[in-house]
Amino acid sequence: MENDTQSNTRDHISVPIVDGGIGLEALENTMRAKLCPGSPSWDAKCCIFRVPQVLKRHKREAYEPDFVSIGPFHHGGTQFQHMENVKQWYLNNLLSCRTNVSLKDLIDCVFQLEKSTRGFYAEPLDHLSQNDLVEMMILDGCFVIELFRKFVVRQTSDEKHVDGNDPIFRMDCMFQYLCHDLLLLENQLPWFVLQHLYNLTLDPEPDKYSPSLTILMLTAFTSQKPLNHNCDSYLGIMNIEFEKGVFRYFGYKRGTFKIPHLSIGELTDPLFRNLIAFEQCYHHHSHEITSYAFLVNKLVASSKDMEILCEKRIIDNWLSAEDGANYFSKLCNDTVLKKFYYDELCAQVKMHYQIKWYRWLEKLNRDYFANPWSAISLIAAAILLALTVVQTVYTIHN
Structure with missing residues (x-):
């Protein structure tokens, strides 16, 4: 009996209430202050996400950029520093060729979109100040637009002019590498930001045709052709x-x-x-x-x-x-x-x-009509069988 009492004593641990419950009250207040009334990082209109790790673990390189960072999720990576310099070069080149738009025009436009832009990402962008986000959107957006413009011009014009100073198009492989990065979910800008920048930077000459932003991008992406082809033998299934x-x-x-x-x-x-x-x-x-x-x-x-x-x-x-x-x-x-x-x-x-008839018909096609020689053999066998039957009937009749 005494041993049972000692065992019960050891199984129970007393938790003292500090200062008549003041400690628990302080804990409650601390936890309550941390609670968020709504989702901490989820705007109702957000549509640009980080890929969940459960998907990314199967093939990480299919979800992460190799050459260029677009948007905030991979912004500032040391491996993308060279392309940041290229973006600056592209923006300077764009402003030099367009007399109807200035850098101030771009800043004023994107500055008004800054708050809405944050809401399109499924994570808070607290690491980027207002100025940093506006600068990033201008550099990234103008780079994407000008990249596709240059590509489409080179594809559609008679003279395949290549600027010897252009760091992208002087390398034949670079545009396709960039297309890979620009397809990624984590490497995106809100469409409305691109659309505003595109409209601002349209060619001022009225006689020049300018496709819509959608057509421009579709033309560029659909022009990428695979490198080799492999397909050999054929087989029928299920008679479908x-x-x-x-x-x-x-x-x-x-x-x-x-x-x-x-x-x-x-x-x-x-x-x-x-x-x-x-x-x-x-x-x-x-x-x-x-x-x-x-x-x-x-x-x-x-x-x-x-x-x-x-x-x-x-x-x-x-x-x-x-x-x-x-x-x-x-x-x-x-x-x-x-x-x-x-x-x-x-x-x-x-x-x-x-329906069994279809399966039987498929088996017949596969076994006896897979090639002309099998079909000829089957027809010859059928003719021989028919002649044998005719001869047998004739012999019996006589």
């Missing part, structure tokens, strides 16, 4: 015909699967990964890109499946067939799909597959 469709459209009708065209190249991986990361972070956006990746991952289960889609010109795979097949499965790692947009489509394909 594949047909190239238009962007964003998947369809299935009478055994024909219509799929939008896709080219898999060097920029495809960071583009898809960052679009999927955006959908994972932004609650106002649908999961269309994530659904697309899940669907194609189910379709392309092997290198043979990839070769079929290449043969139908649905996918231009500039990787090896095996790497192309593994590409979409890696995209979907650790992603959450709140709504799969192709549920009905998959149900139709599954219903088609469950």
